[in-house]
Amino acid sequence: MDKIITSDTFTAEDIKFLAEYELITIEPFFRADTFSLSGIEYGPFTPPIKTNVPIWVALTLKSQKLCKIISPSWLTVENLTILLDSETRETKFSAVPFYYAEISRMLLQSAEDDLKSPGELRMLLQQLKEKRENKIRIGLANLEPIPHKINNISAREIHIMRPTFVMVFDSLRRIQETTLKKSSGQNLSETTRRTVDIMSSQNIDDLMDIEGEIADYGEFMTYD
Amino acid sequence: MSRIFSRQNQKEPKTINLNAAYTKEFFDSDEDLDVEDEFNVDEFNINESNINKENNVDESNINKENEILSGQLKILQRAWLNENFSTEILPYEPAFERLNEILENQNIRAESLALSQETSPIGMLLFIDNERIKYVMNRYKRTRLAKIEKYVCSIIENAEYMARLSLPEKEFAERYKRLIEEHEHASFLHVLPQESLDVLKETENGTETSFATVEHPDLNQAVFCRFIKHVGSYSFLSTPHDKEILSKDDAYLVKYSDIQKLLEDHSIELI
Numbered sequence: 001m002d003k004i005i006t007s008d009t010f011t012a013e014d015i016k017f018l019a020e021y022e023l024i025t026i027e028p029f030f031r032a033d034t035f036s037l038s039g040i041e042y043g044p045f046t047p048p049i050k051t052n053v054p055i056w057v058a059l060t061l062k063s064q065k066l067c068k069i070i071s072p073s074w075l076t077v078e079n080l081t082i083l084l085d086s087e088t089r090e091t092k093f094s095a096v097p098f099y100y101a102e103i104s105r106m107l108l109q110s111a112e113d114d115l116k117s118p119g120e121l122r123m124l125l126q127q128l129k130e131k132r133e134n135k136i137r138i139g140l141a142n143l144e145p146i147p148h149k150i151n152n153i154s155a156r157e158i159h160i161m162r163p164t165f166v167m168v169f170d171s172l173r174r175i176q177e178t179t180l181k182k183s184s185g186q187n188l189s190e191t192t193r194r195t196v197d198i199m200s201s202q203n204i205d206d207l208m209d210i211e212g213e214i215a216d217y218g219e220f221m222t223y224d
Numbered sequence: 225m226s227r228i229f230s231r232q233n234q235k236e237p238k239t240i241n242l243n244a245a246y247t248k249e250f251f252d253s254d255e256d257l258d259v260e261d262e263f264n265v266d267e268f269n270i271n272e273s274n275i276n277k278e279n280n281v282d283e284s285n286i287n288k289e290n291e292i293l294s295g296q297l298k299i300l301q302r303a304w305l306n307e308n309f310s311t312e313i314l315p316y317e318p319a320f321e322r323l324n325e326i327l328e329n330q331n332i333r334a335e336s337l338a339l340s341q342e343t344s345p346i347g348m349l350l351f352i353d354n355e356r357i358k359y360v361m362n363r364y365k366r367t368r369l370a371k372i373e374k375y376v377c378s379i380i381e382n383a384e385y386m387a388r389l390s391l392p393e394k395e396f397a398e399r400y401k402r403l404i405e406e407h408e409h410a411s412f413l414h415v416l417p418q419e420s421l422d423v424l425k426e427t428e429n430g431t432e433t434s435f436a437t438v439e440h441p442d443l444n445q446a447v448f449c450r451f452i453k454h455v456g457s458y459s460f461l462s463t464p465h466d467k468e469i470l471s472k473d474d475a476y477l478v479k480y481s482d483i484q485k486l487l488e489d490h491s492i493e494l495i
Contacts, residue, residue, distance in 0.1 A: 146446055
């Protein structure tokens with residue numbers, strides 16, 4: 001099989017880097033005028049007035065004990081319980097922020113003391129993550145045709161899905177093209193069904209790979 | 225509190241040195257066959273113009289610069305991701321050059337701020353911010369170079385792709401191709417009989433086009449994308465009978481060829 005171009009150079013670290021540009025509310029412990037970072041004005045910083053800054057700024061200040069981070073409204077036990085509930089009931093993904101995995105992980109790591117009941121948050125996030133990964137696995141097993149709508153998918157989930165999904169859909173397409181050429185008289189649904197049969201027998205090892213990958217990801221993403 | 229600050233102050237000169245070293249490394253990158261040397265010239269020019277500018281820096285100038293900086297950084301970030309996830313090479317984003325210019329001014333301001341307000345954490349934040357901007361610029365360049373290396377023959381054969389490269393990139397592509405050809409000829413091609421190579425040649429309407437072994441970007445590859453604008457009723461190329469309502473923030477897994485047009489007019493971003 002051809003080598004697929006997955007973005008080998010794009011790593012989980014890059015997702016974290018991009019997530020760090022999301023805004024978060026802090027309570028500063030120092031005084032300063034407004035100043036601009038990457039051309040956007042932040043401040044003024046006057047304790048105890050709350051202000052919004054990018055997460056990387058908040059974490060840098062936090063590491064020097066210069067601010068208190070106010071946890072985002074979605075990162076509360078209450079809200080996560082609601083999300084988890086809808087994640088269980090609905091077949092669609094529930095509406096989480098695009099970088100929810102990275103943001104919650106960063107905050108739990110470096111600003112645990114600013115979050116209410118971090119232990120419970122960890123547990124809920126872990127459950128939410130598992131529920132969502134299960135849905136991805138089911139989606140792959142069903143081999144739904146593309147274009148395929150996947151609203152509310154998060155950055156990290158795309159990152160783990162990408163290699164396997166791209167490969168599966170590409171080989172599916174290639175087999176489909178060849179079968180169509182060979183038996184143009186045959187009706188499409190029959191061909192598609194046969195293609196899926198061939199797929200599942202030929203690439204069973206590749207399909208099994210996602211299990212391993214998700215397991216790796218699970219280890220990387222544990223909230224402790 | 226004061227203890228923290230004094231520790232931080234001791235570190236400050238070190239940060240500046242690191243910063244300078246990083247910039248240098250960034251500009252004379254070794255593995256790019258010196259094509260990026262051109263940036264050294266740019267850097268020199270910018271420095272000169274800065275000296276002239278420094279005398280009359282006023283508020284409105286800085287404000288205008290800030291506006292450009294935030295806009296261009298967003299554009300370059302998006303361009304980096306699009307470039308990374310698309311199979312074909314995309315048009316070169318001139319935001320790179322503009323950011324490069326502004327970054328120099330930012331650096332000067334950060335340095336003067338760090339020296340004048342030693343107790344404030346802001347000088348440090350400005351330095352980190354500069355490093356982050358450089359990181360995005362660096363990743364964008366690297367992603368493009370990697371893609372040019374991968375599809376070098378395909379890009380050089382295709383005039384449309386060639387037009388998407390910046391001047392130094394074009395030069396790089398040509399030199400890289402020459403290097404590969406020389407290397408392959410010297411190591412094994414010269415011992416093969418000419419007839420065996422002719423078999424590999426593809427012909428179109430009787431004229432030779434290219435070798436069958438040239439790797440072309442697969443435009444039908446599946447990609448993840450997200451809408452950044454409301455598009456409304458639309459049908460993807462591969463499913464012309466299904467109409468879909470596409471609104472902002474919708475995410476799709478699609479064939480690249482289906483959304484090529486949407487990517488061109490900036491209705492979507494690849495994620």
